[in-house]
Amino acid sequence: MERYIGRDLARPDGPAKVEGRAVYVADLDVPGAWVGGVVRSTVARGLLLGLDFDPGFDWRTVAVATAADVPGENVVALIADDQPLLVAREIEHWGEPLALVAAPDELQLARALAAVRPRIEARAACFDLERSPRVFKSIRVAQGDAGAVFRDVPPGARVVEGTYRTDSQEQLYVETQGFVAFPPASDGSVTVRGSLQCPHYVQKALARALGIAPEEARVVQLATGGGFGGKEDYPSVLACHAALLARVARRPVRLILGRHEDLAVTPKRHPARVRVRAAFAADGTGLALEADVLFDGGAYTTLSPVVLSRGVLHASGPYRWPAAEIRGSVVATNHVPYGAFRGFGAPQTCLAIERLMDRAARELGIHPFELRLRNALRPGDTTVTGQRLEHSVGSLEVLEAIARRTGFDRHAWGAPHAESGPRRRGLGFSFFFHGAGFTGSGEELLRGRVSLALLPDGRVEVLAGSTEIGQGTQALFTAIAAEALGADAADVVLATPDTARVPDSGPTVASRTCMVVGGVLAAAAAELRQRVGDGAASWRERARAFLAGGGDGAVTRAYAPPPGARWDEHSYRGDAYPVYGWAADVAEVFVDEDTGEVDVARLWTAVDVGRALQPRLVTGQIEGGALQAVGWAHREVVSARDGRCEQDRLATCIVPTTLDAPRFDVTLVEVPYPGGPFGAKGVGELPMDGGAPAVLSAIEDATGIHPAQVPATPERILDLLVARAEEAHA
Amino acid sequence: MKPIFDESDPVELRLCVNGAVRTLCVPPLRRLLDVLREDLRLTGTKEGCGEGECGACTVLIDGQAVLACLTAACSAEGSEVVTIEGPGFERARREFLEHGAAQCGICTPGMIVMTRAWAEACRRDGIEPTEDGARAALAGNLCRCTGYGAIVAAAVSTAREGFP
Numbered sequence: 069m070e071r072y073i074g075r076d077l078a079r080p081d082g083p084a085k086v087e088g089r090a091v092y093v094a095d096l097d098v099p100g101a102w103v104g105g106v107v108r109s110t111v112a113r114g115l116l117l118g119l120d121f122d123p124g125f126d127w128r129t130v131a132v133a134t135a136a137d138v139p140g141e142n143v144v145a146l147i148a149d150d151q152p153l154l155v156a157r158e159i160e161h162w163g164e165p166l167a168l169v170a171a172p173d174e175l176q177l178a179r180a181l182a183a184v185r186p187r188i189e190a191r192a193a194c195f196d197l198e199r200s201p202r203v204f205k206s207i208r209v210a211q212g213d214a215g216a217v218f219r220d221v222p223p224g225a226r227v228v229e230g231t232y233r234t235d236s237q238e239q240l241y242v243e244t245q246g247f248v249a250f251p252p253a254s255d256g257s258v259t260v261r262g263s264l265q266c267p268h269y270v271q272k273a274l275a276r277a278l279g280i281a282p283e284e285a286r287v288v289q290l291a292t293g294g295g296f297g298g299k300e301d302y303p304s305v306l307a308c309h310a311a312l313l314a315r316v317a318r319r320p321v322r323l324i325l326g327r328h329e330d331l332a333v334t335p336k337r338h339p340a341r342v343r344v345r346a347a348f349a350a351d352g353t354g355l356a357l358e359a360d361v362l363f364d365g366g367a368y369t370t371l372s373p374v375v376l377s378r379g380v381l382h383a384s385g386p387y388r389w390p391a392a393e394i395r396g397s398v399v400a401t402n403h404v405p406y407g408a409f410r411g412f413g414a415p416q417t418c419l420a421i422e423r424l425m426d427r428a429a430r431e432l433g434i435h436p437f438e439l440r441l442r443n444a445l446r447p448g449d450t451t452v453t454g455q456r457l458e459h460s461v462g463s464l465e466v467l468e469a470i471a472r473r474t475g476f477d478r479h480a481w482g483a484p485h486a487e488s489g490p491r492r493r494g495l496g497f498s499f500f501f502h503g504a505g506f507t508g509s510g511e512e513l514l515r516g517r518v519s520l521a522l523l524p525d526g527r528v529e530v531l532a533g534s535t536e537i538g539q540g541t542q543a544l545f546t547a548i549a550a551e552a553l554g555a556d557a558a559d560v561v562l563a564t565p566d567t568a569r570v571p572d573s574g575p576t577v578a579s580r581t582c583m584v585v586g587g588v589l590a591a592a593a594a595e596l597r598q599r600v601g602d603g604a605a606s607w608r609e610r611a612r613a614f615l616a617g618g619g620d621g622a623v624t625r626a627y628a629p630p631p632g633a634r635w636d637e638h639s640y641r642g643d644a645y646p647v648y649g650w651a652a653d654v655a656e657v658f659v660d661e662d663t664g665e666v667d668v669a670r671l672w673t674a675v676d677v678g679r680a681l682q683p684r685l686v687t688g689q690i691e692g693g694a695l696q697a698v699g700w701a702h703r704e705v706v707s708a709r710d711g712r713c714e715q716d717r718l719a720t721c722i723v724p725t726t727l728d729a730p731r732f733d734v735t736l737v738e739v740p741y742p743g744g745p746f747g748a749k750g751v752g753e754l755p756m757d758g759g760a761p762a763v764l765s766a767i768e769d770a771t772g773i774h775p776a777q778v779p780a781t782p783e784r785i786l787d788l789l790v791a792r793a794e795e796a797h798a
Numbered sequence: 799m800k801p802i803f804d805e806s807d808p809v810e811l812r813l814c815v816n817g818a819v820r821t822l823c824v825p826p827l828r829r830l831l832d833v834l835r836e837d838l839r840l841t842g843t844k845e846g847c848g849e850g851e852c853g854a855c856t857v858l859i860d861g862q863a864v865l866a867c868l869t870a871a872c873s874a875e876g877s878e879v880v881t882i883e884g885p886g887f888e889r890a891r892r893e894f895l896e897h898g899a900a901q902c903g904i905c906t907p908g909m910i911v912m913t914r915a916w917a918e919a920c921r922r923d924g925i926e927p928t929e930d931g932a933r934a935a936l937a938g939n940l941c942r943c944t945g946y947g948a949i950v951a952a953a954v955s956t957a958r959e960g961f962p
């Protein structure tokens with residue numbers, strides 16, 4: 069009988085958060101700290117000829133750092149080393165850091181920043197992903213001979229095609245990014261504390277930039293006010309800047325971005341253009357798929373190759389395609405580099421395939437639900453990479469659940485409306501999957517580790533590099549550890565993610581914290597339980613007796629891939645992900661045909677989570693992710709003019725409020741995954757994939773137009789409505 | 799970086815914060831938010847934007863919810879300021895925890911303060927607390943984590959105290 073799995077545990081981080089005691093980076097009291105700021109480029113591309121320092125300013129009152137002051141390598145270490153920490157000569161995007169300043173207070177900092185005059189020679193820049201001169205990465209996935217099917221379409225079959233575009237999206241964590249860095253200790257070691265998702269990424273970046281060993285760079289996570297991917301790679305930039313300033317100023321430096329700056333310079337979702345075509349037999353059976361995926365990577369590589377990989381691997385949708393050819397490229401432009409945001413490439417391609425399925429349903433005269441059901445991957449099927457789906461394939465279960473909950477399978481989707489007046493109601497549908505954990509051999513290469521330490525009083529300390537960013541890591545790890553140990557939740561304590569103490573569990577990304585790191589934690593706890601032994605006495609009594617008898621209470625376990633998993637990075641064949649989460653959404657919208665405004669009233673979602681270890685947490689993840697998806701679908705506009713973000717303040721960077729949010733109806737479906745802790749699998753990103761296609765599908769149901777771009781803003785909807793009216797007229 | 803600087807000479811200011819009278823010497827237009835967070839080290843009140851768009855800095859002045867980032871400290875002189883650290887939030891805190899309404903927690907203090915202001919207004923004016931009422935009351939407080947359902951439910955439960 070399980071005590072903690074499936075039952076909601078009080079969040080360990082909860083009381084401090086509701087009482088205002090949780091310490092975020094801006095709350096840290098650091099006596100003697102100076103404040104840091106960044107001198108930024110005002111052009112999207114150019115040459116930095118020099119930096120002039122106003123002689124009227126007393127430069128002895130502040131500290132300044134330029135590219136020449138970087139003691140190690142002038143790079144932001146991530147995938148490719150193409151991004152400098154500070155521009156030495158070539159400027160590749162608006163807002164690129166040119167110099168750093170630290171001052172005793174905000175006022176002096178503002179004066180100093182204004183007194184630095186960069187001399188810049190502007191160069192022609194590229195902002196069009198279709199005209200980019202440079203490709204960061206290309207990927208091809210192929211199965212069977214899709215080309216042959218399209219060249220020689222079988223009799224009775226039908227080819228359906230479309231081009232779909234998605235704009236960028238801002239993560240909009242409510243806490244802006246920030247770090248406090250301390251000056252180097254006498255042994256050369258450096259400490260930073262901040263708001264982040266991946267302490268060991270920051271550690272590696274610091275080591276490279278400062279020319280020290282990784283162990284000499286200590287990274288400590290503070291309470292973090294949201295991330296959603298936005299605090300995956302950028303904290304490495306900010307931490308290095310802060311550490312550099314602390315080194316030059318010889319005192320602690322606080323570098324916290326204001327909202328305008330955060331919106332203008334931190335990475336957002338990759339804009340995309342996806343061309344897709346598919347051939348279907350007359351009964352709706354999918355025969356072949358072709359997709360051409362193009363992502364704008366912005367000025368530097370950052371995480372783009374892996375974002376592209378996930379995008380390409382989700383372009384097939386959760387469907388059977390006997391033949392498929394998917395090509396993808398991520399290209400360089402002079403936009404601010406794009407980066408990680410929940411979904412990580414998949415929402416862009418999911419939008420394309422789901423819109424195409426709606427179009428195919430219309431053209432084939434088959435109900436959109438029926439078309440999905442007919443083509444849905446089932447247990448035993450193979451994906452376009454040749455992965456045979458064996459475990460935890462909840463595809464049919466989520467389809468059945470959403471149909472039961474909404475009756476969408478009987479809704480006359482796309483039928484002409486009888487309503488009079490401009491307000492039209494519509495229902496829309498999406499079916500989607502999301503690979504949990506890193507792509508391909510990622511987890512195997514990373515081998516994320518978790519340690520447990522038995523404390524003298526018998527409690528167990530969990531040491532993991534996974535961060536609490538709101539999603540509930542602390543409650544989840546407490547529940548997993550207590551359950552696997554057979555101990556009380558009160559017997560479990562969690563170490564702060566501090567690279568000086570915790571092992572590298574891998575980054576807190578890719579829907580992997582519960583499934584992958586939680587799985588390693590469960591295995592470590594089972595090992596400790598075995599060492600201590602079961603018995604009638606309480607856990608703490610047994611643990612103390614074990615320690616008194618000379619027992620070793622320290623356990624470290626690393627991730628072991630599921631037996632038989634295989635992946636070929638060259639051919640992109642094999643097991644692309646350890647397992648997939650499956651989900652289906654139905655959205656209800658009201659469209660005002662006079663204004664083009666869309667109100668998303670309700671969103672139903674059925675989600676196969678493997679096992680809901682903490683139902684309240686997983687529901688919170690699903691609702692929160694779904695609202696981000698709905699916001700992106702029709703409301704959240706992010707654009708750039710001459711490479712400069714046009715929504716650099718909350719007055720223009722719009723995200724949904726309580727009044728905009730739909731009412732959610734979440735059905736949790738549990739098809740346990742034997743490779744995850746107690747049957748759980750990753751879910752963090754899945755809810756981001758389906759909201760936009762469901763909303764666009766509902767707009768189509770309401771109005772008859774076929775929105776092909778996200779966000780479907782009132783302007784874009786009106787354009788389509790006008791085109792429809794003109795067509796009807798002609 | 800902060801958007802507003804007041805370079806004028808400091809003046810003496812007496813503020814009543816969470817029931818205690820505090821005497822400070824600050825520029826008169828210093829933001830109440832900075833006085834609370836920096837001078838009084840009450841960091842539970844958060845700054846999400848500094849320009850009145852997110853609600854993270856919500857505090858009570860004489861029972862009314864105000865945005866501390868848009869309030870000059872001197873304008874609160876002689877008033878009762880209550881922040882998330884103050885008394886009277888017990889019920890709302892409990893409801894937020896029970897409903898899973900705090901995820902990353904950065905919007906939470908502002909949400910809880912606004913919930914209390916709304917709950918007290920409902921009680922005072924005899925208005926039945928409803929989900930729509932809560933949504934209208936909390937419309938100025940952004941949350942990017944929860945999708946709002948849990949927050950709205952927690953707010954309604956809080957405000958229902960004392961209603962049949």
Ligand code: FES
Pocket residue numbers: 844845846847848849850851852853854855856865866867868
């Ligand atoms: S900080 Fe005051 S409203 Fe955002």
Ligand code: FES
Pocket residue numbers: 242293294538899900901902903904905906940941942943944
């Ligand atoms: S809980 Fe994170 S912003 Fe609301």
